[in-house]
Amino acid sequence: MSASQKTPFIQLDAVSKGFTFSKEKIQIFSDLTLGIDAGEFVAVMGPSGSGKSTMLNLLSGIDAPDTGSVRIGNSKLEQLGEAKKSNWRAHNVGIVFQFYNLLPTLNVAENIELPLLLKPIGRAERRARVEKIIDLVGLSGRGKQLPSSMSGGQQQRVGIARAIVSDPPLLLCDEPTGDLDRASADEVLEVLGFLNRELKKTIVMVTHDPEAATHASRTLHLNKGQFVERQEAAA
Numbered sequence: 001m002s003a004s005q006k007t008p009f010i011q012l013d014a015v016s017k018g019f020t021f022s023k024e025k026i027q028i029f030s031d032l033t034l035g036i037d038a039g040e041f042v043a044v045m046g047p048s049g050s051g052k053s054t055m056l057n058l059l060s061g062i063d064a065p066d067t068g069s070v071r072i073g074n075s076k077l078e079q080l081g082e083a084k085k086s087n088w089r090a091h092n093v094g095i096v097f098q099f100y101n102l103l104p105t106l107n108v109a110e111n112i113e114l115p116l117l118l119k120p121i122g123r124a125e126r127r128a129r130v131e132k133i134i135d136l137v138g139l140s141g142r143g144k145q146l147p148s149s150m151s152g153g154q155q156q157r158v159g160i161a162r163a164i165v166s167d168p169p170l171l172l173c174d175e176p177t178g179d180l181d182r183a184s185a186d187e188v189l190e191v192l193g194f195l196n197r198e199l200k201k202t203i204v205m206v207t208h209d210p211e212a213a214t215h216a217s218r219t220l221h222l223n224k225g226q227f228v229e230r231q232e233a234a235a
């Protein structure tokens, strides 16, 4: 590699992945190679069942390829044991879910604080970080509310705040606007865009929504286990 070629932040090399279901083998990826640079905001689209969520699971190390390798930064995930991988994930990956996955009995601030409880950070510092993130996602003053008292868009912004409170470089979003109306979806996408532009988070977002994909810098379409790059037209 020449000095001018930069190494992608995320590199999938010759990845294959299949599942066996009712004795039938479904091959999702065969010999898939993909690079994503630091600071990119990538949308992943494709038909239902094409392997979009599987891709996110490979990137977070929640699932492993059958063959091939997944490298993120300096970490080759297949070389990490489960304990090291959990620790790596806690420091490097934030995950945003379609249905928010907030704990209903905890208020907004307590939900966002959860990932910090696994770290050697004192209470005052934790609270300060949570307040800062609450402001950043546009929910100032709502820390004591329960998730059930908030709109879907607000709950998703809590989900995003929880995903970034540990300051991971990579954010993986699985249909983050899939359960939202257009206006709430746009607010959530604005927050993701801000995190990408201003905080330089690398974002990989699975979406069915072509308009959501226009917020990304690049759109990858999954087609028969391979990615085809295509630009979404702005709405």
Ligand SMILES: Nc1ncnc2c1ncn2[C@@H]1O[C@H](COP(=O)(O)OP(=O)(O)OP(=O)(O)O)[C@@H](O)[C@H]1O
Residues within 6 Å of the ligand: 019, 020, 021, 026, 028, 046, 047, 048, 049, 050, 051, 052, 053, 054, 055
């Ligand atoms: N743990 C598993 N065991 C067996 N089959 C699985 C498993 N996980 C995923 N699959 C199968 O792999 C295929 C791809 O699933 P995946 O969830 O990645 O698709 P997707 O593109 O995210 O779909 P959707 O848009 O519907 O969410 C599907 O056929 C699914 O049933």
